[in-house]
Amino acid sequence: MVDYFWPAAKDRxxxxxxxxxxDGPAKASGRAKYTYDLKPQRMLWGKILRCPHAHAKITSVDVxxxxxxxxxKAVRVIQGPGTEVKWALDEVVGVAATSEALAEEALRAIKVEYEVLPHFVNEANLAQAxxxxxxxEEVVGDPDAAMAAAEVKIKGTYGMPPVAHNCMEAHGQICEWTGADTMNAxxxxxAVAGVAGQFAEGLGIPAANVHVVTEYMGGGYGSKFSVDRWGVECARLAKLAGAPVKLMLDRRAEITVAxxxxxxxxxxxxxxxxxxTLVAWNSKSWASGGPGGSxxxxxxxxxxxPNRRRKHSSVPTNxxxxxxxxxxxxxxxxxxxxxxxxxLAAALGMNPLDFFIQNLSITGVNEKVYREELQIADDLMGWRQRWHPRGDSAKGPIKRGLGLSLHTWGGRGHRSNCEVTLHPDGIAEAKLASQDLGTGTRTVIAIVLADSLGLPxxxxxxxxxxSRYPASGGSxxxxxxxxxxxxxxxAAQNLLAMIFEKSAPQLGVKPEELEAAEGTIxxxxxxxxSLTWRQALAPFGQTPVTATGSNPGTGDLTSSGVGGVQMADVSVDVETGVVRINKVVAVQDCGLIIxxxxxxxxxxxxMIMGISAALSEEKVLDPVTGQVLTTDFESYKMAGIADVGELVVHxxxxxxxxERGVIGVGEPPVISPGPSIANAVANATGVRVPFLPLNPRRVLDALEANAAKKKETA
Amino acid sequence: MQPFELASPKTREQAVRLLGTDPARATILAGGSDLLGLMKDNVVTAGRLVYVKSVSGLTGVHTEKAGGLRIGALTTVDDLSADAALGFEYPAITAAAGHVAGPQIRNVATLGGNLLQRPRCWYFRNGFGLLAQRDGKSMVVDGDNRYHAILGNDGPAYFVQPSTLAPLLIAVGAQVVLFGPQGERRLDLEKLYRIPKTEGEREHDLKPGEVLTEVLLPPVAGRKVYSYEVRQRQTLDWSLATASVALEMDGGGKISRARVILGQVAPVPWAATETEEFLKGKTLDVDVASKAGEAAVAKAKPLSQNRYKIQLARVAVKRALLAAAGIVEEGA
Structure with a gap:
């Protein structure tokens, strides 16, 4: 029985x-080929005719x-007469043709009639839903009594609009049938491993007959776990046409439906x-994420x-x-x-850093982590030297302020299987049906394997x-x-156990007395x-040696529950409402870092994704048509490199x-930019801008409302 | 994108012949940074693109013997931003050109294209037409109009004219040379723009078959010129409100004549005539500049979601005037 562990610091x-x-050089040079870049022999172009209405019943389709x-080469009605379409740009007909232009021309030749139904897309005002x-309603403690007894309290309405994922590589796939019920995609x-089964289910073929390949991937952020209807339809078009079909979404569809x-x-x-000391909380919240609510x-x-009441409502939208x-x-x-x-900190007249620290005892297991992180963030930002109460008293329109936020996330390792093959030439290969979304997964696996085997x-x-490699979870x-x-x-430790078994007699010791380091056993x-790596492998002859490893398993190699802190320093032009980021500090924990x-x-x-969503991103839904209006990178405003300010990561x-083991870090840093920046804007201007994104409209509207309120009370 | 025919004339005459007089059948292709996207989205369709990049004599900044500059309409925005003669005479123009979009677009986009680009109105761009009317009602008025007009918005047009350079060139008194089937004519740039009243009308006054060939700038003659844009993002973003000013000063430091042109706030580059009147005879200071900003938006009418643009136009005017006069406001 192998004892699994991460090496001590001195042994890494x-x-x-x-x-x-x-894979940086391959990507930077263009040698890396993404799905969007591939073009198999005889490939056809797939396109989808989409419903222009946010809510409608299809009454006729003429293809x-x-x-x-x-x-x-192929035309397929995806949703026929009688179907109720619940959002704009939903799929109606798929076509495959020999060129992209021809496929589009075919879409224009299709006649679909709709009975347009009433739609609802803007849930910001709950009363209109x-x-x-x-x-x-969920209640802990006695919120009413605690709120009544609270010496200082505030009430506010806050909100953020929907945003789009906007992956640089749009959703899509190429499907190629290699037999009556076998397919490459x-x-x-x-989710390389998971999507094969989804294709199989949609197409009624064995999952083992679907071979999914994703060598390089242009971003997902959570939006690419499903095969999606367009994936299955791509496969059907390929089957109908008898040729491979590539079907990638265009930007308009990517932003609207994907x-x-x-x-x-x-x-x-x-x-x-x-x-x-925090004593009472009351929240009535609502949100929407489409027809299914949020x-x-x-x-x-x-x-x-300790005393809290919350009630969350889900609002179906088209x-x-x-x-x-x-x-x-x-x-x-x-x-x-x-x-x-x-x-509340402002109403208490407290520095938010002191206020947050004072209440850390109710943050649970991460209390100590937050305490250490806040100290480091304070040093990196110079918070205590620079913080001022709300409302920068500097002359002129440019007001500067600081804001902070805490966050947490799980991040325990998912189910994964790895097969390590040791080739006779001494090269060790790890195989997993995992995927590298651009995060560095490939690199991390290589580091673990090389470090474990003592190899460069x-x-x-x-x-x-x-998907033919050992199954590994979706990312x-x-x-x-x-x-x-x-x-x-x-897997690497299992492989070493096999090698040590053969090497021990040669070196006259027991297997457990051996280690793999610096290219030797x-x-x-x-x-x-010692034995050179080659000498150690000699007893295995010409047949590669393999071993496998799985997660979960014995040994605490991964755990869950990270804490992070972010502080933002912004300047706000109170005459134009333009918010500029000067600096954002992120202090983040994620266990053992590979x-x-x-x-x-x-x-x-x-941080960049969070800053972008905080400042400028918004999926704007047209109340008139129910369509998304921000359908390109001109109107869907993502922050550029000049907009994100100085970023400091610790x-x-x-x-x-x-010793906590390896924990993921993809999610946590995106959580706090919105609140830390919004809090910095409040600190700078003295006025809460309650709704994201913090664009000139939102900022000026809030400043104007505040001025009107002051006038009223004066 | 629908199939089209590509014609590459070598002369102005050939270009005009190939263009014909039916705008629906043929259209000019210069830099293509906007047109090709519109065609891909089927917002614009044209059977023939008359690609004018090979037409000779339509690029570069030329100094006229009588003073002033003559600029070919095919001069790229990037070349404009780097032109020494233009920068010497009108540094505000080279600076504004240098902030248009991003480097890739500036590298292909032309002066003519910048002046004649289609509105960025998202109803227009999503295929609902220039006036975005449905069942006789404006979709803009009932819909999301956060970027739409606050001036000149009596309807049915609510889009804003998007050119970065137009307000500035109008402020300095630019003329354009138009070449068409009837020959050449000159027009004040200001008169090139119009507010369409029906869906079939365009937002400019080019006659069918006419091509914008040159822009003529008078000598700066001591005027103080500046353009201020309010932009949220530092790069690749549109101004939310622009004020371009050109001030003639008398010997005593008073303004003898002011041109104040607003961009991004009306269906045409908007001459703030009340402000121009107000400034006459004034000595510029922070108070005068602020009042000039107020005058510029005195007649502004917000739609349901663009009230903030009134403040942006107001402050853009103030800041453009102060910058033109070299006055630094405390704390700004």
Whole structure:
């Protein structure tokens, strides 16, 4: 029985180093081929005719003209007469043709008639919603008595609109049938192993007959776990046409139907004692993520206020269904909670840093982590030196301020299997049906394998993105790094056990006295007694040696529950409402870090995504048509590199963190930018801008409303 | 994108012949940074694209013997931003050109294209027509109009004219040269733009078959020129409100004549005539600049969601005037 463990700090030669991603040069040079880049022989172009109405019943579909067009090889009605369409740009007819232009021409030749039905797409004002699925009220303690007794309390309404995932590589796939019931599919997916089964189910063929390949992938952020209707339809078109079909979404469809992070709005009341101790919380929140309603953000977030009442309602809307968006529900929970707590700190006349620290005892297991992180963040931001009460007194229109927020996430490693093959030439290969979304998964597996076998990185190869390799979980919820690194570590340790078994007699010691290091198998206590890697492999002859490893398994290689802190420094032009980020500090814990560089990159990426959503992103739904209006990168405003300011990342490592094992870090850094920036804007201007994104309209509207209120009370 | 015919004339005459007089059948392709996207989205369809990049004599900034500059309409925005003669005469123009979109777009986009680009109105861009009317009602008025007009918005047009350079060129008194089947004519750039009243009308006054070939700038002659844009994002974003100003000063430091043109707030580059009147005879300071901003938006009418743009236009005017005069407001 092998005892699985992560090596102690002194025994790691790669783990925890700052290592550039292995596929960086291939990506930067264009040699890496994404699904969008591939073009198999005889490939046809698939396109989808989409419903322009947000809510309608299809009354007739006439594809006869399209079918007769030369070069059109397949036409398939996806949703026929009688079907009720519940969001704009839902799929109606698929076509495959010999060129992209011809496929589009065929779409224009199709006649579909609709009976247009009433739609509802803007849930910000709950009173206008035709239907509300009210959730159950949850009560802990005695919120009414506690609120009545609270010495200081605030009440506020806060909210954030839906945003789109907007993956740089749109959703889509290429399907190629290799027999009557066998198919290859190149997919832009976050779940190579899982999507094969989804194809099989949709097509009625054995899952084992579907071969899914995703060598490179252009982003998913939670929106690419499903094969989606267009995936199955792509396969059907390929079958009908007898040729491979590529069907990728265009940007308009990508933004409209392939990504939606639910909105969240809340009326919140929170109370504390005069000394800042939180005592009571009351929240009435609502949100939407399409016809099925929304998720349920954790409220209150992080701070488990002893007396609390929450009620969350889900509002069905006529927009495409919600998809998991990096840390599902947490950005919403954090924004609603941290905004209200910051307003309460202002009402208490307290520095929010002191206020947050004072209440850390109700944050649960991460109390100590937060305390350490807040100290580091304070040092990196110079919070205590620079913080001022609400409302920068500087002359002129530019006001500067600081804001902060805390967050948490799980991140335990998912189910994963790894097969390690030791080739006779000494190269070790890890195979997993996992996928690298651009996060560095490939690199992390290589580091674990090389570090475990005492080999340089050049002597290991990672093969992933293929459903024929051992199954590994979908990449979501920050579960991948813990899963694949644990499975790979166990496989490597199993492989070493096999080698040590053969090497021990040659070196005249017991197997457990051996270690693999510096390209040798050697006696731990006497490094002079060693075998070269080749000598050690000689007893196995020409047949490669394989071993497997799985997660979960014995040994604490992964765990869950991280804490993070972010602080933002912003300048607000109160005459134009333009918010500029000066600096954002992120201090993040994620257990044992395999690659410090890619871990930091994940945090940078999360911060940038969060800053973008905080400042400018919004999926704008037209009340008139129910269509999304922000259908390109011009109107769907994502932050550019000049907009994100100086980003400072500090990863918590060493004793207290490393021994927790490997924990994922994809989600946590995206949670706090919204609240920390919004709180900084409140600190700068003296006015709460309650709704994201913090664009000139939102900021000026809030300043104007505040001025009007002041006038009224004066 | 629908199939089209590509014609590559070498002369202005050939271009005009190939263009014909039916705008629905043929259209000019210059840099293509906007047109091709519109065609891919089927917002614009044209059987023939008359690709004018090979037409000779329509690029570059030329100094006229009598003073002033003559700029070819096919000069790229990037070349404009780097032109020494233009920068010497009108640094505000080279600076504004340098902030248009991003480097890739500036590298292909042309001066003519910048002046004649279609509105960015998201109803227009999503295929609902320039006036975005449905059942005789404006979708803009009932819909999401956060970026739409606050001036000149009596309807039915509510889009905003998007050109970065147009307000500034109008402020300095630019003329355009138009070449068409009837030969050449000159027009004040200001008169090129119009507010359409029906869906079939265009937002400019080019006659069928006419091509914008050149832009003529008078000498700066001591005027103080500046353009201020309110932008949320630093790059690749549209201004939310622009004010371009050109001030003629008398010997005593008073304004003798002011041109104040607003961008992004009306279906045409908007001449703030009340402000221009107000500024006459004034010595510029922070108070005068603020009042000038107030005057510019005195007649503004917000739609349901664009009230904030009134404040943006107001402050853009103030800041453009102060910057033109070299006055630094405390704390700004």
């Amino acid at each position: 030669h790669l783990i925890g180093q700052r290592i550039s991603r292995l 006869s003209a399209a079918e007769k067009m030369p070069g059109v 035709p239907k509300v699925d009210a959730g159950a 190149w997919c832009s997916t976050q 990504g939606d992070r639910p909105s969240a709005y809340g009326e919140i009341e929170v109370g504390a004692k005069k000394d800042g 998720g349920d953000p954790p409220l209150p977030y992080v701070f488990q206020i 927009r495409a269904s919600a998809r998991a968006w990096r840390a599902p529900n947490h950005p919403q929970g954090a924004f609603l909670t941290m905004s209200a707590l910051d307003d 990185l050049e002597s290991v190869k990672v093969s992933l993105g293929d 979501g919820g920050s579960t991948t790094v813990g899963g694949v690194s644990s499975a790979t570590r166990r 050697r006696v731990k206590a006497d490094h002079g007694k 690659d410090l560089k890619t871990a930091e990159s994940q945090v940078y990426g999360g 990863m918590m490592t060493g004793p207290g963190y490393d």
